[in-house]
Amino acid sequence: MNAHALLTRLRGQIPLLVTAVLLVSMFSVGSVQYEGFFSGQVVLNLLIDNAFLLVVAVGMTFVVLTGGIDLSVGAVVALSTMVSAWLVEQHGWPPLLVIPLVLLMGTAGGWLMGWIIHVFEIQPFIVTLAGMFLARGLCYTISVESISITDPQYTAMAQTRIPLGSLFVSPSALIALLVVAVAFVVLHYTRLGRNVYALGGSEQSALLMGLPVQRTKTTVYAISGFCSALGGVLLTFYMLSGYGLHAVGLELDAIAAVVIGGTLLTGGSGYLLGTLLGVLVLGLIQTVISFQGTLSSWWTRIVIGALLFVFIVLQRLITARRR
């Protein structure tokens, strides 16, 4: 019986292992093929260039673990860049006021969607789709043009390089890693986190076990809203602009990262560190293609698409075996 239990436990880890193996082999192949690929800075650049995606994907992981989905994240990222640029540049508000305000806005928006999903028992898909249109549309009420940011505090965040020996990282990358660390502790060591897993396992059971289902659900979408807004803030550091066309399709990248990271779309099973690996895989695909030099960047999409198919089928095989 114990061997069986061990097998069951291992089976849950298969997608994560596959992702880790994929990451290592992609990196090895890149190192053999291209000069200058095998360096610590390439790895750190993955974090620097994908910091905002990582943060958004962390929020998405919470939602997907409950068995839900949040399509609004890309639009909320865009709205956050827009509101930041508008308030800082055109109204002269101090960044230290604007940033908390933007974070609060994202959190409140997510909370509201979670509340609607739970109270009216509506599919998360359609509620967050509405949220997506709403946030994207609101961007253009501010401006249809891109607003560039020249505020010195923002440019400082964009240009600061924190040395790590002979290498360097950006503040955004550190913030993203901090978010991963905090989210890891929350998911694995707090009641909220365990309730998230329970909800994904069986909402009916969670309710009958007396767990706070409504609070957990609204919190999860609030977390995703917060992470999207923070992702937006990091994107303003990266792009130094606010624009309604920023982060188009980011929600899909985030979902892809979560799925490739081994979290089941049906909820209840997955790891936050898997999401980190998933984001790195996506980033690495881009890096390999840019090192390759002749391929169009659209090949990134094609590879991600193919990978997603493989991982979804893998998930299906694992869950089907379990029954």
Next chain:
Amino acid sequence: MRQQPVLEVRGIRKEFPGVVALDGVDFRLFPGEVHALMGENGAGKSTLIKVLTGVYQSDGGEVVLAGERVRIAGPLQAQQAGISTVYQEVNLCPNLSVAENIFIGREPRRFGLVDWAAMRRRAAELVRELDLDVDVSAPLNSYSIAVQQLVAIVRAVDVSAKVLILDEPTSSLDRDEVRQLFAVMRRLRDQGVAILFVSHFLDQIYEICDRMTVLRNGRLEGEYLTSELNQVELVSRMIGAELAGLHQLGGGKRRERTAPTGKAFLQADRLTRRGAVEPYDLDIRPGEVIGLAGLLGSGRTEAARLLFGADQSDGGTLRIEGAVTALRSPRDAIAHGIAFCSENRKTEGLVGELTVRENIVLALQASRGWMRPLPRAAQDAYALRWIRALDIRPNNPEALVRNLSGGNQQKVLLARWLITDPKLLILDEPTRGIDVGAKAEIQKLVANLAEDGMAVLFISAELEEVLRLSHRIGVLRDHRMVAQLDNDGELTPERVMATIASGADQ
């Protein structure tokens, strides 16, 4: 003078649209007893339990817990008040570990963070106290339903040790697992826990229970000591004055049957599906009842699904009325006059949001095509006829199916298929989880249908039932049909059991 009841219910009332589920029911539960809640399907047992656990709000009456009047607003309040429930379907999270399932919502914490080591240690202690051999850090879904149920009990008792409600816990357990469950129940009873036990197995009730409360049609029939009421008296109180079906049930008298000898309606020849069932042969003639016996998971349902096109066979041939036929989907099977009543009536059959009438005419309407709607008058006529023929209660065609009890839902499902006048009726566990009265009715109905020339494939875990009805019995073991036994009047449950156990006819 007896001690105070730990839980007392007075004059409780609960209504659903079109149904009065509970009508002024009183109920007492004392500490340190195992108390059975008895009644036919639709008598109000499930409703009473759901009121006690806060899933439903009562429309009248009061609940007194340890001398104090309480209002139970939800499952959480019920747990906090000391009432825990373990349901027929295990309501735990299969993706979490055993230890987490015991402690979730109440995890031991250190500095605000979940203390996994302490949680595993305490879970292991609780599990050991009940003599269970379980690795608490393994995921729950690596264990059988029986073990999962015991884990649910461990959780329930640890949450609140006053009142434990067990709703049909034994319906999917085998004999050894039931013994293990009863050992745990006795131990808890001796610790002073009050246990409310609901089961359709009368032998189990008499083995484990001290007292019982009988409900009928939403009303209290009476409260008895188990030692003062024998089984026949109990059943007569459950079903009221209608003792007609009872003799047939208690006596075990088998109908005289001569197996029909006509041409086979359906012939399976080395029919198989990899991973589901190994090649098997089976002939079913009009007017014949074929039983399928075997343990849970032995391949009974899988074998039947091939005959309905619900799964595709990957070997062997199927002949229907002599012609080789490949059933690609249930639609094909229905077109050939085959009907399949599945064991999951909730998930695979009925639409709870529709009325009894709408559910009954659903298949017929589908076979006519949506362009030719069945006139309302005809719908009413069909519904009323089958409600009367199968004694569906309440006898209101406009009641919502989800408000009906399990046994009555099963009858609605049967009616839906019977209305299409099938040539072969496949029944998968039609009497699972329903009470003796309804069981006898369904058995009688099956026998009558066969006499009128319908071929029936009858799957059931209860050997007595299979023996009573079938002309021939296919025995399955480990996904293989190991024998086909003629039910010539000398076949005994023991011999069928021996065949299942040994894998060969002896």
